[in-house]
Amino acid sequence: MSFYVNIVYLLKFVDVVYLVKFRKGGNNFGKKTSSGEKVILNGISGMVQPGEILDMLGPSGSGKTKLLTALGGSLGGHLTSSITYNDKSFSNSMKRNTGFVTQDIVLYPHLTVTETLVFTVLLRLPNSFTKQDKIMHAEAIIDLLELVNCKDCIVVDPFLRGVSSGEQKRVSIGQEMLIKPSLLFIDEPTMSLDSTTTQRIVSMLLELAKAGRTIVLTIHQPSSVTSSNKSLNEQTLVKKTLVSAYKSNIVEKLKEELKDNDNNRHHDQTENKMFEWWWWTWWKQFNILLQRGLEERKHESFSIFNTGEVLSVAVLFLEYYGGNPILLTCNTKYESKLIFELSIQH
Numbered sequence: 217m218s219f220y221v222n223i224v225y226l227l228k229f230v231d232v233v234y235l236v237k238f239r240k241g242g243n244n245f246g247k248k249t250s251s252g253e254k255v256i257l258n259g260i261s262g263m264v265q266p267g268e269i270l271d272m273l274g275p276s277g278s279g280k281t282k283l284l285t286a287l288g289g290s291l292g293g294h295l296t297s298s299i300t301y302n303d304k305s306f307s308n309s310m311k312r313n314t315g316f317v318t319q320d321i322v323l324y325p326h327l328t329v330t331e332t333l334v335f336t337v338l339l340r341l342p343n344s345f346t347k348q349d350k351i352m353h354a355e356a357i358i359d360l361l362e363l364v365n366c367k368d369c370i371v372v373d374p375f376l377r378g379v380s381s382g383e384q385k386r387v388s389i390g391q392e393m394l395i396k397p398s399l400l401f402i403d404e405p406t407m408s409l410d411s412t413t414t415q416r417i418v419s420m421l422l423e424l425a426k427a428g429r430t431i432v433l434t435i436h437q438p439s440s441v442t443s444s445n446k447s448l449n450e451q452t453l454v455k456k457t458l459v460s461a462y463k464s465n466i467v468e469k470l471k472e473e474l475k476d477n478d479n480n481r482h483h484d485q486t487e488n489k490m491f492e493w494w495w496w497t498w499w500k501q502f503n504i505l506l507q508r509g510l511e512e513r514k515h516e517s518f519s520i521f522n523t524g525e526v527l528s529v530a531v532l533f534l535e536y537y538g539g540n541p542i543l544l545t546c547n548t549k550y551e552s553k554l555i556f557e558l559s560i561q562h
C-alpha cells in the first residue's frame with residue numbers, strides 16, 4: 217500500500233480574523249459583570265502547496281492552535297476569513313482527507329502500539345480493503361514511523377515505563393496517517409521531545425509531504441524573539457518591527473501570489489470523482505468498538521457492571537458520532553475529554 221495521496225490540496229487563507237466573547241472580570245462573585253470581545257487572530261493570510269509544510273512558530277498564547285483549527289475547518293464562532301482548499305470551501309467530504317493531531321496525546325493506555333493502530337485502521341479504512349490489507353497497512357505505518365521496537369509495548373504500563381512520549385506522539389500521528397490524509401494538521405508535533413526524536417519526527421513529516429501532502433504544523437518557540445529577558449520596551453519594538461516587516465515584505469507579495477495562483481490554476485476536476493465515501497455497517501463498527509473496549513480493560517476483573525459499561529460505551533460512541541468513522545478513534549477511558557475536544561473540533 218503506497219503512502220502517496222490520491223487528491224492533493226492547495227490551501228489558501230486570506231485575512232483570517234477570529235474573535236472571542238468573554239466576561240470582563242471573570243467570576244465577580246455576585247457583582248455585576250460586563251462582556252467584551254478579544255481579537256485572537258487579526259488578518260492572517262497565507263498559502264500552502266501540496267508537498268509543502270507550513271510551520272507556525274510563536275510564543276504561547278499567540279493563536280497558533282486557533283489558526284490551525286480554523287485551517288482544519290473546525291473552528292466555530294466569530295471567524296471571518298476566506299479559507300479555501302483547491303478553491304473550494306471546507307466540506308464534509310473533505311473530512312475524509314483531513315488528519316488532525318491535537319496537542320494532547322490521547323491514546324488507550326492499556327492497548328499495545330500495534331493494537332492501537334490496528335483498531336484504528338479497522339474502523340477508519342473503507343470496506344473495500346480486506347481485514348488483512350488493513351492490518352498490513354497498520355504494520356507499514358509502524359515501519360514508517362519507526363515504531364517497530366515498541367510495537368508490542370503497552371502505551372502506558374502501570375508497572376513498567378510504557379512507551380516514551382516521542383513514541384506516543386508518533387502513534388498519534390500514525391492514527392491520522394492510517395487514512396492517508398491529503399491535508400495534515402499537527403499541533404506541536406515536537407512538544408517536550410528531545411532533539412533526536414524531534415529530528416526523526418521532522419524527517420518523517422518531510423517524507424509525508426514529499427508524497428504529496430499539504431502539511432500545517434505549529435511549534436511553540438520558547439526562545440521566541442520577544443523573550444522575557446528583554447525589557448518591555450524592547451519587546452514592543454521587536455514586535456512592531458516584525459509586524460511592519462510582515463506587512464510590507466510579505467502580505468502584499470502573498471496577496472499578489474494568491475491572485476496569480478487563482479488566474480493560472482487549472483482546477484482539479486477529479487476530486488469529486490476520486491472521492492470515495494463509505495459507511496460502515498452498524499454491526500461491524502459495534503464489534504470493533506466492543507473488541508477494543510474489552511482489550512483495553514482486559515487487565516480488570518470483569519463484573520456485570522464492567523461488561524455493561526463496555527457495551528454501553530460502544531453503543532454510545534456509535535450513537536454519539538452517528539457512525540462517522542473519522543471520529544471513532546477515541547479513547548474509552550478519556551471519552552469526556554475527547555468528546556469535549558471533538559465537539560470543539562467537529
Ligand SMILES: Nc1ncnc2c1ncn2[C@@H]1O[C@H](COP(=O)(O)OP(=O)(O)OP(=O)(O)O)[C@@H](O)[C@H]1O
Nearest residue numbers: 236238254256275276277278279280281282283436
Ligand atoms: N474563549 C476564550 N476567551 C478568551 N480568550 C481565549 C479563549 N479561547 C482562547 N483564548 C485565548 O486565545 C489565545 C490563543 O490561544 P491558542 O490556544 O491558539 O494559543 P497558542 O499559540 O496555540 O498557545 P500554546 O503554544 O500555549 O498552545 C490565548 O491567549 C488564549 O488565552
